[in-house]
Amino acid sequence: MKILVTGGAGFIGSAVVRLAISRGHEVVNVDALTYAACLANLDSVSDNPGYSFEHVDIRDRDALNAVFAKHEPDAVMHLAAESHVDRSIDGPADFIETNIQGTFNMLEAARSYWTAKGKPEGFRFHHISTDEVFGSLGAEGLFTEDTPYDPRSPYSASKASSDHLVNAWHETYGLPVVLTNCSNNYGPYHFPEKLVPVVILNALAGKAIPIYGKGDNVRDWLYVEDHADALLLAMEKGEIGRSYNIGGENERTNLELVESLLSILDDKRPKADGSSYKDQITFVADRPGHDQRYAIDPTRIRNELGWRPSVTVEQGLELTVQWYLDNEDWWQALLDRKGVGERLGVKA
Template structure:
C-alpha cells in the first residue's frame, strides 16, 4: 500500500516510517513541517530507500496538503502531526489549537475530497487513521482504566486540542462516511524521543551532572508504551481495523514518575557509572508541579488485543534498558537538538 504519514519526522512518526520501510513492502510519503520537534536525522536509516519519500509541508496549508495527497495517491493517511508537549501548551495554547484542531480539519477536508474521487476497491480500502492520546480522557483515581467508552474529560490545552481533533475525525466519519480510524495511546518512550520529554530529559540531564527535576512529589502515574510496540499497533489498526472504530493502545506498564526516573538512574548506574561512584539518583530533585497535573493514566487495551491480535512485546524493564542504551550510543543526535532548541528548559509553570 501507499501510506502518507503526517509528522513523519517526529518521534512516533519517524518510528512508524522506519518500521514500515524496514518490515513491510509499503511505500511511504513523510509529510512534515519540520518544526522544532521534527528532525530528518531520525530517518537517516531509511532515507535512501526507493519506497520512502519526503515532502516538507504544513498540515494547516490547504493547497500543500491537497497537492501532496493528489500527487502521492495514498491508500492510507496516518495522521500523527501534532503539537504534543503539555508544558508548551500551558505557555502557548494557540499553536496547539492551530495545529491540532485546524490542521486536523484541513487534513480531513483534503482526505474527503480525495476519497470521493476514488473508485471501486481503492475507495473501499482507503483509511484515514488519526493517532491521538489517552490524555483526552482526563485523570483516573487509584483504580480503573481508560476504555474506548470512557467519556472525554481533557484537563490541559494540549489534551483539549487533541480531544477536539478526535471529535472532528469521528464527525467526518459519521457525517460524510469517510472511513476513519482513531487510536488513543499511553505515554510513549524509546529511541529518537525529543529530549524535552521525561525519560530522555532525565538521561541527558543525568549525564550532564545536572539536577533531575521531578514534578510535585513524583507520585503521578502513567502507563508506558515502548514506541516500537506502538507503531506495530498502528500498522495493525490501519491494515485490519474496522472503519469508524477507536482502539486504545497501552503498554501494561504503570509506573509513578519517580519510579521511572529511578529506573533510568539504575540503568545508567550500570552502563555508565558516575566517576565519583555515587548513583545518579542523588541528582533527583523535586520541583513545582505542573498546573492541573493529571494524577493517573492507565489503558485497557483488550479491544486491540482481542480484535486485532496486538500485544506489547517489551516490558518496561526491557524497554527502558534499550532506551538508555540508545541515548548513550547516539549522543550526536540529541546533543545537536539540545544546542538548536534548548529543549531541556523548564516550561509550563503557568505564570
C-alpha cells in the same frame, strides 16, 4: 500500500515510517519540520526508493491537496501534532492551529481526494491520538474506548477536539476512519524535552533531575516501536469507524520510572566517584493541572486484532538508555533548539 504519514520526522511518526518501509510499504512523509522534528530519525530509510518526503505544513490546505494529487495514497496515518503539555500551557495557540485546524485540513483534503477517486473501499484515514483526552483517573480503574472525554490541558483539549472531528467526518460524510489513543511513549529518537530523555541527559550532564510534585503521578509506559507495530496493525485491519486504546500494560509512578532509569545508568555508565545518579533527583513545583493517573485497558485491540506489547518497561528502558549512550551525536545536535533544557509550563 502507499501510506501518507503526517509528522513522520517526529518521535512516533519516524518509528512508524521506519517500520512501514521495513515491511515493504511505500511511505510519503509530510512534515513541517517544526522544532521537534528531526530528519536524522529517518537516515536508515531516506535512500529507500519507497520513501519520499514532502516539506508541508498541515495548516496549508492547498499544499495538502497537491500532496494527495501527486502521490495518490492508499491510506493516511495522521500523527502530526503539537504534543508537549508544558508548551501548551505557555503557548496554546500553536496547539489549536495545528491539532484542530490542521486535522480539519487533513480530513477535508482526504475526503476530497477519496471522493474524487470514487470512494475506494480500501482507503483508510487513521488518526493517532492520546489517552490524555480522557482526563485523570483515581487510584483504581482504566481508560476504555467508552470512557467519557475530560481533557484538562490545552494540549489534551486540542487532541480531544481533533478526535471529535475525525468521528464527525465518519458519521457525516462516511470517511473511512480508524482512531487510536495511546499511553505515554518512550524509546529511541525521543526529543530531549520529554521526561525519559530529560532524565538520561541531565544525569549524564551532572545536572539536577527535576521531578514534578511528589513524583507520584502514574503513567502507563509504551515502547515506541511496539506502538508503531500496533498503529500499522490498526491501520491495516482495524474496523472502520472504531477506536482502539493502545497501552504498554506498564504502570509506573514518575518517581519509580526515574529511579529505574538511573539504576540502569548506574550500571551502564557508573560515576567516577562511585555515587549514584539518583543523588541528582530534585523535586520541583508541580505542573498546573497535572493529571494524577493514566492507565489504559487494551482489551479491544488484544481481542480484535491480536496485539500485545512485546517488551516490558524494564526491557524497554534498558534499550532506551543504551540507545542514548550510543547516539550522542543525535541528541547533542538538538540541545540548542528552542525550549530544550528549560522549565516550561509555569506561566499559568
